[in-house]
Amino acid sequence: MIKSLALAFAVVMLAGNTFAEEMDASWGESTVKLRADNAERGELFDEGNYAMFIHWGLYSQLGNQVDGKTYYGIGEWIMDPKMAGIPVDQYKELAGTFNPVDFDAEAIAKLAKDAGMKYIVITAKHHDGFAMYDSAACDFNIVDATPWKTDPMKELSAACRDAGLGFGFYYSHSQDWTFPGGRKGPTVDADGNPATFEDYFTKKCVPQVKELTTEYGPIELIWFDTPGGMKKEYVQELVDIVRRNQPHALVSGRAGHDLGDYQTLGDMEVPHHNVEGMWEAVDTTNDSWAYAWYDQRWKTPHEILHRLISCVGRGGTYMLNVGPDGNGVVPERAARSLREAGEWIRRYPRVVYGTDASPWGHAMPWGDITVKGNRLFLSVFDWPESGQLFLPGLNTEIKSARLLDGKEHTELSFKRANGWTLLEVPSVAPEQLASVIELILAGEPDVDSTFGIDPNLGTEIRAEFSSITGAKIAKDRWMEKFGEWVCEYPATQWTKGGKAVWEIDILVPGDYDVELSYTGEGRLVWGVDVVGGEHIQNQQNASHNYQTFPIGWLNFPTPGRYKIAVSCLEGNIRNAELRSIRLTPLNEFSETLLQASTSRNSQK
Structure with a gap:
């Protein structure tokens, strides 16, 4: 096979220093140094392309185990009848034993930065109704109801600012399982009077959204979730609060009634075709969003990078979740995968930051493609042992092809025939996770997106x-x-x-x-x-x-x-x-x- 392909494509050598003078410009200082303190509204989302999601709450100390029984599924739903079905009063008692003294906001911010992420979004209040911050709107909060008596959101927002990261909140605006009137919550108040959604909305939801948008400095994002049958006027009121108090912030697509700033895909969904407009995929480092004691099915650095670049290659942003345990610590295996993937991103920032979707509209058998102007970045996850990499359908003239290695590069020979480009590459992959080839084109890429059947892999x-x-x-x-x-x-x-x-x-x-x-x-x-x-x-x-x-x-x-x-x-x-x-x-x-x-x- 290799000999036949060599006959099919004569080797064309390119001058080693043809575009050496463009090396510095190709890195793009603004994308490498993209920081919250100098980013425009939505820039960290649209150009940073990578963020950390954090699910952490009372449920984290249970770790999916209640009364000695393990429940398999996402830990933040442990109260739900489909999981452990914990009664409200019993669940509230957990706050008396929640004392996450090992929580280290600076360590978490450093982990996100080491991973190559550009902002953090954390659960301020999930469906269980417990506020993970000092809330005056409800005493069921981490300062008033726990022995820890600390506001971790204050610490994390400050740590993110110091690290140059954006910061945002997840807030469950419709579901509240412990406050009277919240969706799926108690239907009567403490005095036995009927409670309505209006009661919950005016007494808890609105005041808490005001708190989150006024007391924690600049906010990058407010991530509302599961609006259910929430009326449009309620959602609009919350969006207006965010706009008024945090004009720099984005509102998630799950606010409801198309009032968010972008589209959020389904949980754990990475699309196969390009998606128009601003959008994000939300994923998690294992199977559960919140900590589950048994769940050790961690994504490897290879998987994290592949899913990240697949999202960027389809035109979107990837927000990857970690679930700290009941002590406030991110499991080390998850952290290790994130750091190793981040080391790769630091070597190849231009593949991820400030890049556009692949003009092919879909992945390649060997990996994926991102674009910046007249440059294509080929991230090769399945390296061809034949020493020949096939790219179908590229019509634009190639001025240079080079194999990247940090800030170094090796010029590659290539030949074009029958609408295909063959790149002559080393038989051994230069990178363990993904190797990167940069093609510099004579103009913006023009491609035929027809699926080519790869001669190496199928x-x-x-x-x-x-x-x-x-x-x-x-x-x-x-x-x-x-x-x-x-x-x-x-x-x-x-x-x-x-x-x-x-x-x-x-x-x-x-x-x-x-x-x-x-x-x-x-x-x-x-x-x-x-x-x-x-x-x-x-x-x-x-x-x-x-x-x-x-x-x-x-x-x-x-x-x-x-x-x-x-x-x-x-x-x-x-x-x-x-x-x-x-x-x-x-x-x-x-x-x-x-x-x-x-x-x-x-x-x-």
Whole structure:
């Protein structure tokens, strides 16, 4: 395979110092040194692209264990009947034992900064109604109700300012499980009188939002959550308070009634296609937002970087959560992953900060792409052992290609043919987490976003990128356990003759292995066609969850564009849900055809 590809692309060497004079400018001082104290409204969100979320409260000292029983799910919902169902009076008693003496605001701010994050958002009040700050609006707060008698929000806001980080609050504005009248809260007050949402809103919610926006210095963000059936005029009143007291601050998309400044995707959702406008993905370092004693499924530095760059590559911001324990300490394994990912960001800040979405609109099989002006940053997570990296669909002239290593770079040879760019790279990845290639273009990137089938790795293509008839793309969102969300956009509700069709670009002709990822009921028969060409079909047993199943081989006799179609032919086709198709080259069968196509291409 390597020899054939070498025949396909003659090596073109580029002068080592062609753009050396641009090195300093390419780093972009304003993005590397992006700080809260000199940022414009929304700049840390829109240009910083990376933030720390913190879920910390009374629930953290339980760690998902109540009366010796462990509850599996997100810890901040431990009161809920679907979890431990703790009565209000019993839950309030926890405050008498909450004494997080190991909380260190400066250490947390330093962790966020070491991780490469640009601001922190922390739970001032979650659905449990407990104020993690000194609130005059309710005595169920960390100063009045606990032996610690400390306001950690004062300490953390000061630590963030000292570190040059932005600071913001999460505030559950509709749900309050312990204050009379709050959504899902007590329906009568302490005297037994009926309580309404208006009571909660005027007596607690409005005063607390005023406190948070006037007593803690400059605020970057107010992150409202779960508005439920909250009336628009209530949400507008809260937004007006934020605007009046903190004109610099953004309001989260979960305020409700489209009154926020940006869109927040579903919990733990990282999109596969570019999303227009300002938006964020919110994710967590393990499975639970708040601390859970058993949850040791930490994201590795590789996973953190991959999900971060996927969000930036789709045009958004990534806010990644940590859950300090009952003593106020971030678990060390989570902190270690964040720091290691942050070390990579410090070497490659221009990949993350102040960059735009990939013009391809989707990831590549080997990683992802971010853009700044006429520069493409290729973050390669799956390094090609062949020593050849393939980039399909780039139409703009490449002036320079270089492999970055901190502030150093190595010029790379490349060749372009048949709408593809081949980069000659070392056979061993220079970086453990992700290696970065910078392409300097003659102008802003112009690309053809057609999915190219990668000759090294093959390519998986999601159903949401297909043209579909006789079926529909639907959101499929479920919990693996309570609060641990997974989201897919499969092709479903199939009818006879329904098809999902993709256009693909084949560089290396030959046989390709075809796999489908789907879920459904019972045994299903799927058909896959090269439109105008070969047809295959096979029966496999469906699963309750998405799994990948082999279907067969398809042949693409020459390089070029093809359309492939997938249909659900037999079985319970109405409930079948197709997530994706994967095409993988069978390299040992493509050598001869590749060499033949090479001679044809070389004459063009």
